[in-house]
Amino acid sequence: MAQTIVNSKSNKATTNWKVWLGVVPFFLFALLFLFLPSLRLVTASFTAPDGSFTLDNIRQLFTVPVIVNAYKLSIQISAVTAIGGGIFGFLLAYSVTVGGLPKSLRSVLITFSGVASNFAGVPLAFAFVATLGRQGFITHILRDYFGMDVYAAGFNLYSFAGLSLVYMYFQFPLMVLIMAPALDGLKREWREAAENLGASTTQYWLRVAMPVLLPSILGAMILLFGNAFGAYATAYALTGGRIGIVTIQIGAQIRGDVLYNPGLGYAMAIGMVVIMAISLAGYSWLQAKTERWLK
Amino acid sequence: MSYLSLSNVTKQFGDTVVVDNFNLDIDKGEFVSFLGPSGCGKTTTLRMVAGFEVPTSGKIMIEGVDITDKAPNQRNVGMIFQSYALFPNMTVAQNIGFGLTVRKEPESVVKSRVAEMISLINLEAHANKYPYQLSGGQQQRVSLARALANRPQVLLLDEPLSALDAKIRVSLRAEIRSIQKALGITAIFVTHDQEEALSISDRIVVMNAGEMEQVGTPFEIYNFPKTRFVANFVGSLNTADAEVVDPTKGLVSVDGVQFTSAEGTKERKKGDKIKVAIRPERFSFAALQHKDNVVDAKIENITFLGSVVRIQVKIGNTNFNMDTFNNPFLELPKIGSIEQVTCSKEAVLVLDE
Ligand SMILES: Nc1ncnc2c1ncn2[C@@H]1O[C@H](COP(=O)(O)OP(=O)(O)OP(=O)(O)O)[C@@H](O)[C@H]1O
Ligand SMILES: [Mg+2]
Numbered sequence: 122m123a124q125t126i127v128n129s130k131s132n133k134a135t136t137n138w139k140v141w142l143g144v145v146p147f148f149l150f151a152l153l154f155l156f157l158p159s160l161r162l163v164t165a166s167f168t169a170p171d172g173s174f175t176l177d178n179i180r181q182l183f184t185v186p187v188i189v190n191a192y193k194l195s196i197q198i199s200a201v202t203a204i205g206g207g208i209f210g211f212l213l214a215y216s217v218t219v220g221g222l223p224k225s226l227r228s229v230l231i232t233f234s235g236v237a238s239n240f241a242g243v244p245l246a247f248a249f250v251a252t253l254g255r256q257g258f259i260t261h262i263l264r265d266y267f268g269m270d271v272y273a274a275g276f277n278l279y280s281f282a283g284l285s286l287v288y289m290y291f292q293f294p295l296m297v298l299i300m301a302p303a304l305d306g307l308k309r310e311w312r313e314a315a316e317n318l319g320a321s322t323t324q325y326w327l328r329v330a331m332p333v334l335l336p337s338i339l340g341a342m343i344l345l346f347g348n349a350f351g352a353y354a355t356a357y358a359l360t361g362g363r364i365g366i367v368t369i370q371i372g373a374q375i376r377g378d379v380l381y382n383p384g385l386g387y388a389m390a391i392g393m394v395v396i397m398a399i400s401l402a403g404y405s406w407l408q409a410k411t412e413r414w415l416k
Numbered sequence: 417m418s419y420l421s422l423s424n425v426t427k428q429f430g431d432t433v434v435v436d437n438f439n440l441d442i443d444k445g446e447f448v449s450f451l452g453p454s455g456c457g458k459t460t461t462l463r464m465v466a467g468f469e470v471p472t473s474g475k476i477m478i479e480g481v482d483i484t485d486k487a488p489n490q491r492n493v494g495m496i497f498q499s500y501a502l503f504p505n506m507t508v509a510q511n512i513g514f515g516l517t518v519r520k521e522p523e524s525v526v527k528s529r530v531a532e533m534i535s536l537i538n539l540e541a542h543a544n545k546y547p548y549q550l551s552g553g554q555q556q557r558v559s560l561a562r563a564l565a566n567r568p569q570v571l572l573l574d575e576p577l578s579a580l581d582a583k584i585r586v587s588l589r590a591e592i593r594s595i596q597k598a599l600g601i602t603a604i605f606v607t608h609d610q611e612e613a614l615s616i617s618d619r620i621v622v623m624n625a626g627e628m629e630q631v632g633t634p635f636e637i638y639n640f641p642k643t644r645f646v647a648n649f650v651g652s653l654n655t656a657d658a659e660v661v662d663p664t665k666g667l668v669s670v671d672g673v674q675f676t677s678a679e680g681t682k683e684r685k686k687g688d689k690i691k692v693a694i695r696p697e698r699f700s701f702a703a704l705q706h707k708d709n710v711v712d713a714k715i716e717n718i719t720f721l722g723s724v725v726r727i728q729v730k731i732g733n734t735n736f737n738m739d740t741f742n743n744p745f746l747e748l749p750k751i752g753s754i755e756q757v758t759c760s761k762e763a764v765l766v767l768d769e
Contacts, residue, residue: 313468314503316467316488317495319518319566320515321518328518332505413548414504
């Protein structure tokens with residue numbers, strides 16, 4: 122009897138050990154590329170160029186106008202594209218789920234969104250330059266065939282508005298991907314129960330569907346916000362650094378073509394990490410709220 | 417004039433007829449069950465009364481008013497769903513008050529009606545909880561209260577108990593029935609559970625493949641099934657192929673063994689092929705009292721089913737089940753022995769195909 126127990130125990134121990142083996146690469150990866158760099162980020166942001174300890178870098182985050190502006194700009198562009206992409210993406214997701222467009226269209230849109238939400242960086246910037254740049258072919262078509270000279274009318278792809286437009290290209294598909302399942306989660310019975318109790322379609326949306334969806338919508342928009350906030354390559358490739366969002370400023374400090382203060386760059390990265398962490402905390406709080414409702 | 421009437425109601429989806437020429441009159445305060453196998457059109461019929469489906473043809477009237485084409489939110493019909501369908505973002509009290517709120521009833525009316533409903537379903541302690549904090553049985557009671565808060569003309573229940581476990585199912589169905597009686601509300605209850613239908617209803621509509629097979633009280637449906645389908649679907653049943661031997665005496669032969677039937681062979685001719693049905697509990701051992709049908713039966717198997725004991729016997733070459741109430745003094749025959757069993761003439765049913 123005792124023998125068996127001992128045996129089964131040691132058996133269990135070996136299984137446990139083997140199970141852990143599978144996740145070793147992940148933890149190794151996380152250690153090397155997440156934990157250690159974060160540690161380096163923290164230590165480096167408190168280090169002066171001569172190697173001594175300093176709070177200067179952190180202080181500059183709040184005092185140097187260029188840096189304060191970079192944060193403002195990043196927050197603006199992230200908020201604008203999160204809200205814009207959020208609304209547009211929500212409407213699209215709505216029409217292929219609850220809206221009752223054909224099933225085939227839905228799978229096309231979802232596939233497109235899966236690809237487009239990951240389409241960023243140099244290729245995305247180039248695609249826009251080729252279509253809506255000064256010499257872009259859509260710019261040409263609009264000017265030559267429709268008599269609309271968008272650049273003369275004040276549009277500029279290399280401006281805040283232009284960059285926002287480009288960001289939208291990966292923002293709204295992400296919204297579609299997050300909202301489609303959430304909209305599927307609206308039960309047909311809720312709508313019918315509401316109607317049965319005398320509610321109009323508007324009353325159903327205002328009192329049931331929207332409150333149920335709101336945490337998902339806000340959560341998704343927060344995710345979109347973070348998504349835009351962290352973007353670097355797209356903005357850099359498109360504007361070459363003329364629009365000084367946070368990621369571009371960090372790049373400038375660390376690579377140091379003109380500016381060079383890695384410590385300040387790291388401190389700005391810490392600022393970014395904080396903003397992203399707050400966003401993610403908000404996202405998971407909202408997510409937990411809906412999950413509780415919908416289980 | 418009846419309170420709720422469905423006349424010649426037919427529903428087609430594309431080319432398939434799902435409900436075929438349905439005619440039913442329901443009195444005020446009556447509790448009617450739709451009983452039938454999956455896919456026979458019970459839900460579709462109910463949804464037409466609620467307004468979620470529009471009949472392809474036919475008419476639905478409540479209190480003499482034609483509601484066939486009215487939108488669901490223009491009718492005053494309460495619906496209970498199998499999945500409860502409570503609004504997850506609202507508390508119990510808010511769920512119950514929803515109908516009154518959207519109908520713009522004054523706050524004081526909403527408040528007092530909600531309180532009344534909550535006490536009706538005994539959930540005072542849970543008024544401010546959210547649906548996810550309640551058990552299935554509690555959620556379904558809330559959904560009942562939510563439907564009743566609007567004082568509907570008719571209450572529709574689509575398999576309201578089938579997501580619950582057996583014990584709650586039985587207690588909640590008694591609760592539903594007693595609330596329905598107390599409020600005198602007219603109700604249609606959909607189920608595919610015959611015991612549920614038999615125990616709860618004033619009348620049962622047995623449906624099969626979109627058609628009404630039989631309408632009657634639970635007593636009529638159980639004891640005098642008109643068709644083979646009803647006989648088979650309601651209660652358990654022995655059926656056997658038979659041949660008419662003497663139509664005037666009601667004599668039939670089941671593979672050589674003769675039975676007398678009280679009714680049902682008058683319109684047949686000698687030699688007609690028919691189906692007879694005998695409920696298991698109508699058989700008993702032929703003791704002292706002499707009965708009409710006394711036949712030899714070989715005991716094949718005995719199974720305990722709790723309150724009843726099921727004995728499988730072979731009469732001639734045909735297998736029958738016979739049920740007898742269980743009690744500690746019951747003397748059961750030996751397996752393999754031959755015993756005389758009997759059933760009354762009335763127990764031998766002759767079925768339409
Ligand atoms: N919207 C619809 N479109 C096409 N066919 C439908 C639709 N709704 C129901 N049906 C079909 O109509 C038939 C009857 O369906 P219904 O839901 O009324 O059956 P039911 O008796 O309620 O069955 P269950 O016991 O499984 O709930 C089924 O064959 C079903 O597939
Ligand atoms: Mg059904």
